Amino acid sequence: MSEKNKDQEIGLVETKYYNAPAGEKFVLESGASFFDLKIAYETYGELNDERSNAVLVCHALSGDAHAAGYHKDEKKPGWWHEMIGPGKAFDTDRFFVICSNVIGGCKGSSGPNSIDPSKGTPYGLSFPIVSIKDMVAAQKKLIDSFGIKKLLAVAGGSMGGMQALQWTVSYPENVVCCIPIATSYKHSAQQIAFDEVARQAIMADPAWNEGDYYGRAHPSAGLSVARMIGHVTYMSDKSMEKKFGRALKKKELGYGFTSEFEVEGYLRYRGDNFVKRFDANSYLYLTKAMDYFDMEKGKDFKHIFKGVVSRFLVIAFSSDWLYLPAKSKDIVKALKLNGIDVTYCEITSDYGHDAFLLKTPEETKLIKHFLSNAMKKIKK
Amino acid sequence: MSEKNKDQEIGLVETKYYNAPAGEKFVLESGASFFDLKIAYETYGELNDERSNAVLVCHALSGDAHAAGYHKDEKKPGWWHEMIGPGKAFDTDRFFVICSNVIGGCKGSSGPNSIDPSKGTPYGLSFPIVSIKDMVAAQKKLIDSFGIKKLLAVAGGSMGGMQALQWTVSYPENVVCCIPIATSYKHSAQQIAFDEVARQAIMADPAWNEGDYYGRAHPSAGLSVARMIGHVTYMSDKSMEKKFGRALKKKELGYGFTSEFEVEGYLRYRGDNFVKRFDANSYLYLTKAMDYFDMEKGKDFKHIFKGVVSRFLVIAFSSDWLYLPAKSKDIVKALKLNGIDVTYCEITSDYGHDAFLLKTPEETKLIKHFLSNAMKKIKK
Numbered sequence: 001m002s003e004k005n006k007d008q009e010i011g012l013v014e015t016k017y018y019n020a021p022a023g024e025k026f027v028l029e030s031g032a033s034f035f036d037l038k039i040a041y042e043t044y045g046e047l048n049d050e051r052s053n054a055v056l057v058c059h060a061l062s063g064d065a066h067a068a069g070y071h072k073d074e075k076k077p078g079w080w081h082e083m084i085g086p087g088k089a090f091d092t093d094r095f096f097v098i099c100s101n102v103i104g105g106c107k108g109s110s111g112p113n114s115i116d117p118s119k120g121t122p123y124g125l126s127f128p129i130v131s132i133k134d135m136v137a138a139q140k141k142l143i144d145s146f147g148i149k150k151l152l153a154v155a156g157g158s159m160g161g162m163q164a165l166q167w168t169v170s171y172p173e174n175v176v177c178c179i180p181i182a183t184s185y186k187h188s189a190q191q192i193a194f195d196e197v198a199r200q201a202i203m204a205d206p207a208w209n210e211g212d213y214y215g216r217a218h219p220s221a222g223l224s225v226a227r228m229i230g231h232v233t234y235m236s237d238k239s240m241e242k243k244f245g246r247a248l249k250k251k252e253l254g255y256g257f258t259s260e261f262e263v264e265g266y267l268r269y270r271g272d273n274f275v276k277r278f279d280a281n282s283y284l285y286l287t288k289a290m291d292y293f294d295m296e297k298g299k300d301f302k303h304i305f306k307g308v309v310s311r312f313l314v315i316a317f318s319s320d321w322l323y324l325p326a327k328s329k330d331i332v333k334a335l336k337l338n339g340i341d342v343t344y345c346e347i348t349s350d351y352g353h354d355a356f357l358l359k360t361p362e363e364t365k366l367i368k369h370f371l372s373n374a375m376k377k378i379k380k
Numbered sequence: 381m382s383e384k385n386k387d388q389e390i391g392l393v394e395t396k397y398y399n400a401p402a403g404e405k406f407v408l409e410s411g412a413s414f415f416d417l418k419i420a421y422e423t424y425g426e427l428n429d430e431r432s433n434a435v436l437v438c439h440a441l442s443g444d445a446h447a448a449g450y451h452k453d454e455k456k457p458g459w460w461h462e463m464i465g466p467g468k469a470f471d472t473d474r475f476f477v478i479c480s481n482v483i484g485g486c487k488g489s490s491g492p493n494s495i496d497p498s499k500g501t502p503y504g505l506s507f508p509i510v511s512i513k514d515m516v517a518a519q520k521k522l523i524d525s526f527g528i529k530k531l532l533a534v535a536g537g538s539m540g541g542m543q544a545l546q547w548t549v550s551y552p553e554n555v556v557c558c559i560p561i562a563t564s565y566k567h568s569a570q571q572i573a574f575d576e577v578a579r580q581a582i583m584a585d586p587a588w589n590e591g592d593y594y595g596r597a598h599p600s601a602g603l604s605v606a607r608m609i610g611h612v613t614y615m616s617d618k619s620m621e622k623k624f625g626r627a628l629k630k631k632e633l634g635y636g637f638t639s640e641f642e643v644e645g646y647l648r649y650r651g652d653n654f655v656k657r658f659d660a661n662s663y664l665y666l667t668k669a670m671d672y673f674d675m676e677k678g679k680d681f682k683h684i685f686k687g688v689v690s691r692f693l694v695i696a697f698s699s700d701w702l703y704l705p706a707k708s709k710d711i712v713k714a715l716k717l718n719g720i721d722v723t724y725c726e727i728t729s730d731y732g733h734d735a736f737l738l739k740t741p742e743e744t745k746l747i748k749h750f751l752s753n754a755m756k757k758i759k760k
Binding site: 256292 | 410509566605608612641
């Protein structure tokens with residue numbers, strides 16, 4: 001990267017924390033509750049005087065509040081760095097971009113690895129089950145704390161897209177536009193199945209110990225397998241063929257059970273790396289929240305988005321077989337049935353579900369244009 | 381079933397055993413070897429005087445020699461009972477059908493749970509790695525023991541299809557025709573990846589103990605997760621949607637980590653059941669054999685079937701995303717390039733990869749017709 005371009009990047013950033021007033025109860029969709037809600041978040045760009053340029057970016061299963069820029073002493077930027085920054089899809093010269101760690105997560109927001117104030121030890125499985133709606137309700141508290149009445153946009157891919165969709169239904173008056181990417185308005189049996197297998201892998205690890213493992217050995221082997229399952233579903237047959245094919249790590253077959261094929265080595269590496277940065281209990285909580293996600297529940301399909309006033313840009317990727325373009329088209333259909341303004345775009349990509357994390361010129365252009373238009377409209 | 385129809389079914393059957401002459405060495409593709417090859421097998425129908433009506437049926441990963449009929453005191457018939465029997469696709473009134481457990485397996489043929497004659501204890505991981513070619517070489521010994529010079533047909537789905545393909549290359553003079561179903565001539569990166577995750581799930585179980593667990597607790601938790609992964613890949617998004625959708629086992633969400641959705645209960649049930657009948661080490665050996673399967677290795681694509689003289693009926697299923705119809709079409713292409721007689725049929729089905737185990741009128745008709753023609757041709 002040239003020096004000039006480097007100047008255009010977001011540089012050092014820090015994660016900040018929102019703390020609900022001490023003793024305040026945060027009540028969840030299930031009826032359960034917990035105290036002392038904490039939300040880890042980052043912001044990029046400046047909030048304008050009218051507080052009308054805020055864009056909330058929601059992360060997926062393995063993401064966190066660190067969406068862009070660099071943390072001190074870390075070489076890797078945030079998970080959507082390619083998309084957030086000066087002149088980028090989410091242009092921080094124009095917009096105030098916010099990203100927060102979901103509740104139930106493990107990167108600073110309230111979750112199973114937080115300290116239960118009533119006991120002084122981590123919650124573990126005594127932390128209540130959270131839903132996508134609960135995640136969004138927590139984000140609303142954060143947004144309120146900024147004095148932002150209306151988000152210009154809420155955007156995200158995969159589980160982030162579920163949050164984006166939920167925002168428009170939970171708080172229709174508070175979202176100008178919505179960008180759900182590679183997502184679905186309800187988790188399918190197949191998606192639940194893959195999540196359940198991942199959970200079983202974690203819970204099969206004796207170190208998991210019913211979620212009570214903080215302060216000792218974590219269920220790393222189980223979490224690593226869970227992550228590997230995820231990875232295979234995030235890639236496409238074609239992208240794996242291109243990236244690995246049947247390439248071997250050594251010259252010849254080893255005739256043993258060590259990692260021989262490049263693809264095996266890659267999966268083990270990704271699994272082993274993940275356990276260093278993620279909490280196994282959070283993996284259970286977040287997959288469960290996704291599995292519970294069902295906007296249709298108790299409603300007719302055509303009423304899912306009743307009363308919603310946001311405008312939508314729905315994006316899917318051609319080779320995504322976990323969150324099929326057909327699922328995005330169902331979102332579009334449900335929106336259209338309510339006369340809601342929606343643009344749908346299926347981007348041709350070989351990268352499977354992972355494509356939502358990558359930058360494509362097409363997606364950048366789409367989002368830039370969509371946000372520009374939204375900004376123009378609210379200025380009128 | 382009416383009494384009349386019941387008479388047409390194969391009734392009680394017993395697994396029999398082929399034992400290589402004591403002290404005979406069985407040398408494998410890797411160069412490794414073992415002694416005292418044992419093959420579990422079953423046969424249905426009668427071998428004719430010319431010994432020209434033998435059909436070898438090859439099983440998939442979780443199958444065994446018990447392909448049809450009933451074992452004493454068991455309610456479930458063999459794995460391809462719907463397809464093998466009087467008047468069925470593999471018509472036992474006309475053909476002598478043979479099915480044997482693959483080597484590396486755990487249902488009576490030599491494998492990691494066999495006794496190492498040099499030690500008097502089970503091999504475990506000291507059993508050598510076997511390939512699809514090795515499985516076929518073992519089957520050849522069994523076929524020779526029947527005095528059969530030429531198999532009328534060799535057929536199988538998934539891993540069974542790989543064996544069928546390998547037969548035509550290993551022993552071109554000994555196979556009149558070949559029916560590879562829902563298979564591939566080389567395992568892809570994605571297929572290796574799913575297998576590797578399953579293996580990791582087994583090896584992550586402390587009870588696995590580097591494969592040395594016979595006589596004590598088996599790695600059931602790990603094997604169960606491995607089987608669940610398999611099951612998700614064997615079904616299609618659509619079949620899961622139809623069979624389970626988002627149906628709950630109880631009336632309402634439980635907000636906990638017990639099995640709540642029907643699909644979760646099903647997977648756990650299938651996983652738990654599997655560990656009662658399958659050996660974890662065999663799961664490692666057989667997935668490895670599939671991952672090693674690569675008929676292209678060291679050859680140009682167009683030479684894969686060079687010298688092959690069998691006729692082929694290649695069958696694929698529309699919703700099979702693990703062994704895509706495209707992979708079957710590649711087999712057809714490679715055959716056509718060698719001027720080999722091949723019929724390709726893609727059967728429309730919602731059942732994903734599992735479809736190969738089920739009976740469809742279309743498939744039955746195809747196979748019956750194909751075998752009849754083959755029989756006619758050799759009689760000429």
